[in-house]
Amino acid sequence: MRIKRSLQATALVAAAVVLGLLTVQGTYALWSASASAAPGTVASASFDVALSAVPSGQATNMTLADGTTSANLAITPTATLTPGTSVYGGVLVTNNTNAGGSFDTVITASQGTVTNVASGSLRSYVSFYAKTATSSAECSTIAGYAPIGSAGLSSPAVGKGGSTVFCFQASLSSNAPSSVKGQAVNISLQLTARQLCGVPGGC
C-alpha cells in the first residue's frame, strides 16, 4: 500500500514537472513590438431617385421611406380627351444619390398596360406613346413620341444630381364612338432605375 502511494506521488510530481516545462516553453520571451493602423469607416451611398409628376407636380421618392416599398405616382392630364386629340403628361426623374464617386443611372419605362375603368370600352380607342426629354416642356410637343416596345424605353445616362423626363401621350382615335363618352382608362407602367457600370474597374 505504501509503495503504491509512493508511485502515485512520483507520477504526480513527474506530471507537474512536465507541465511546468511546457508552461515555461509557452512563456518563451523574446523581443516584440506592436503597431496598429486605423483605416476608419467606409460608408455606402444612398440610392434615391425622386419622381415629380408633370404637370401636377406631385412628388415622391421612387422607394418609400421603409426602403423597400415602391411608390405610386399618379399623372393626371388636365385636358379632356376627345376623338382625334391627345393629352400629355410626364414624370421628371432625378438621381439624388449621395455617392462619393461616379454614379450614373439609367431609367427604364416598361411597355405599360391600358385598362378600362369600370366596364367601359374606351381602351380599344386609346393609343399610348412615350418619349424621353430633357425638360417637361417638351412633353406637350408631338415630335418624338413612339409606342414603347417590349424592351421598354430607356433614358440616357443620368448622373449624380441629374435628371431626365419621361413624356407620355394618350391619343383617342378619331373613330371613337360616342358610346365611350365619359369613360376613362388607366394606363400603368413601371419605372426602374438601374445603376450603370460607371465605376472604373467595377464591372
Place this chain on the structure above:
Amino acid sequence: MKNSTLIKGTAAIAVGAALLLGGGGTLANWNAEASATPGTIVSGDLNVENKVAGVWTDGLGKDITAQIDAGTYLVVPGDKLTFKQELAVTLSGNKMAAEITTDGIDETSGFLANNVSVSEPVLTVGTAEIKNPLTPTGSTQTVTATITFDFLASTTERDSVNASYDFKDVAFKLTQVNSTGDGLS
C-alpha cells in the same frame, strides 16, 4: 585534574596566538596583477512603428483619404477601394530575426455579407509579398500593409444602401524569433 586541563587549554591558546602573530609577520611574498578589457556590450533593436497615416485610394488610384476620414466618400456597388499603411520596421542585432504578423480585421459591418469582399491585410516589402522572418538590413525597412474593400457590382436592388463598415484598429506585431543553431537561448 581540573587544574591540569585548564593549564593545557591555556597553553594551547598561547601557542595558537603565537603562531598567528608569527604568520602575520611573514606576510610579504611576490604577487602581480593584470587586467582584461571585455569592452562594451551593445544591444540591438526591434521596433515597428506606424509613422505615417494610411492612404485610401479609389479604383482610379485617386487619393480619397480625406473624404473617407470626413465620411463624405460614400461607396456604391462597383467601388473598389484600397488602403495602404506603411510600417517602419527597425531590426538590428547580429542574430536578430523577426516575424511580422497581423491580427487581421475585427470589423463592425452594416453591409450584407454577400455585397462586400474585404481582403485580409497583405504585407509586402516593395512589391514583393513579405517573407518572414525579416532580418536586419542596416536601415529601417518599410513594410506595407494593404487592404482592399470591394463593394461588389453583383449587389442587387437597394441592398446595403446607407451602410457602414468600421475597420477599427488593425494590429501588427513584430516578434523576434530564434532559428536553429543561432546560439540564442
